[in-house]
Amino acid sequence: FGDCSRSILFLGEPGSGKTTVVREVTRLLAERFNVCIVDTSNEIAGDGDIVHPCVGFARRMMVPSLDKQGSVMIECVQNHTPEVMVIDEIGRTAEVEAARTCKQRGVRLVASAHGDLRKLIKNPKLRGLIGGVETVTLGDAQAAKEAKSTGNSSIQKLKAQRAGAPTFDIIVELRRGAHNDWRIVMDVGNAVDKVLEGLEYPAQRRTRDPLT
Secondary structure (H helix, E strand, O other), X not given: OOOOOXXXXXXXXXXXXXXXXXXXXXXXXXXXXXXXXXXXXXXXXXXXXXXXXXXXXXXXXXXXXXXXXXXXXXXXXXXHOOOEEEEOOOOOHHHHHHHHHHHXXXXXXXXXXXXXXXXXXXXXXXXXXXXXXXXXXXXXXXXXXXHHHHOOOOOOOEEEEEXXXXXXXXXXXXXXXXXXXXXXXXXXXXXXXXXHOOOOOOOEEXXXXXXX
């Protein structure tokens, strides 16, 4: 978390602990950086007018309605010049575009979303977070080369590939009932490329002993 240039996306199903982890990350980052929370449902900093002390020195912007979250993210960058923006949950296309805009303006992002990396790639609304996916047509020679390199007996002329740079540099995959066992993808772009090629993607597994 000390690397101020890398944006982190926490993925998991409901009940996997995403919001709890994001809340603690917010507190830690707020000790060193100017942190602003875009609090989707007031689950990070609480529902009161005063920000809950669990987020430390971070500031909070409430979201009046879900359809306004993307515009609140842009407003946060324009009016508060944060070094780090924390978004509780990204779930709509407008928020994906807003996140990309914030990243391009030099803001580090910490956010959560539902699913895991493979599900994110298949989700047309959210795949922009990992660079998007486009379909390209290969020439005969290139298609034959691709088939040979993958050991595929049939030649495919259409290929899915990553469209651009990921908005998030690191992905942390959380699982319900396994709060002490995380999968961390340190190079999102490379991982997405591997998935689109039908391969396993590299990830670190990190565990902790809850009794120590």
